[in-house]
Amino acid sequence: MTARALLGERLVIASHNPGKVREIEALLTPFGIEVVSAGTLELPEPEETGHTFAENAALKAETAAESSGLAALADDSGLVVPALDGAPGIYSARWAGPDKDFSHAMERVNRELGESRDRHAYFVCALALARPGEEIRIFEGRVDGVLLWPPRGERGFGYDPMFLPDGRSESFGEMDPAEKHAISHRARAFRDLDSWLRKTE
Numbered sequence: 001m002t003a004r005a006l007l008g009e010r011l012v013i014a015s016h017n018p019g020k021v022r023e024i025e026a027l028l029t030p031f032g033i034e035v036v037s038a039g040t041l042e043l044p045e046p047e048e049t050g051h052t053f054a055e056n057a058a059l060k061a062e063t064a065a066e067s068s069g070l071a072a073l074a075d076d077s078g079l080v081v082p083a084l085d086g087a088p089g090i091y092s093a094r095w096a097g098p099d100k101d102f103s104h105a106m107e108r109v110n111r112e113l114g115e116s117r118d119r120h121a122y123f124v125c126a127l128a129l130a131r132p133g134e135e136i137r138i139f140e141g142r143v144d145g146v147l148l149w150p151p152r153g154e155r156g157f158g159y160d161p162m163f164l165p166d167g168r169s170e171s172f173g174e175m176d177p178a179e180k181h182a183i184s185h186r187a188r189a190f191r192d193l194d195s196w197l198r199k200t201e
């Protein structure tokens with residue numbers, strides 16, 4: 001089967017975050033399917049009550065698939081800081097508060113790290129694909145790096161300006177989007193999705 005047959009003619013991107021929707025649209029381009037975002041369809045934003053990235057991604061994808069009757073792809077992601085026992089993790093969006101203020105969230109990460117010499121962090125992305133009448137599928141990706149202070153760059157979204165991926169000299173906030181797509185947690189999860197599609201073909 002082709003990607004189109006597996007994913008449907010029209011796929012809902014079950015996210016209300018414009019930064020993510022932009023990246024997911026770019027990463028889906030090679031699949032050649034029409035996409036529409038949950039925001040455009042005015043779908044409700046479900047409460048993220050799961051305890052893992054995968055559970056929250058599944059919850060968002062299932063809600064969107066049920067309310068639209070279409071296949072839906074959700075992304076639950078976040079920044080994991082081992083020296084902070086994994087925080088902010090699944091609470092990454094919530095650390096920015098109702099105003100979605102990521103300068104504030106980044107300051108909190110840096111403040112809580114204090115003088116810690118361990119500034120290692122990684123981004124995780126769990127993608128969930130829900131198709132009407134089919135079992136839900138989860139795909140995951142991760143990228144490791146170190147936390148910078150002060151943050152650098154205006155590109156990307158969320159915690160990007162404080163994240164320097166391993167082996168690179170530019171933060172995610174400074175990088176050209178195409179470069180971020182070559183190595184990001186989200187791109188790696190898409191590679192996992194792509195290999196599943198190829199196996200199923």
Ligand SMILES: O=P(O)(O)OP(=O)(O)OP(=O)(O)OC[C@H]1O[C@@H](n2cnc3c(O)ncnc32)[C@H](O)[C@@H]1O
Pocket residue numbers: 014015016017020048060075076077078079092093102123156157158159160172184186
């Ligand atoms: O749930 P949806 O509607 O998709 O949008 P959201 O922003 O609430 O998304 P999450 O619940 O998955 O929260 C993940 C947060 O982690 C951060 N994050 C995820 N991927 C990121 C990336 O590539 N670069 C920077 N920050 C990222 C970003 O701040 C997100 O708001």
Ligand SMILES: [Mg+2]
Pocket residue numbers: 048093
């Ligand atoms: Mg969310």
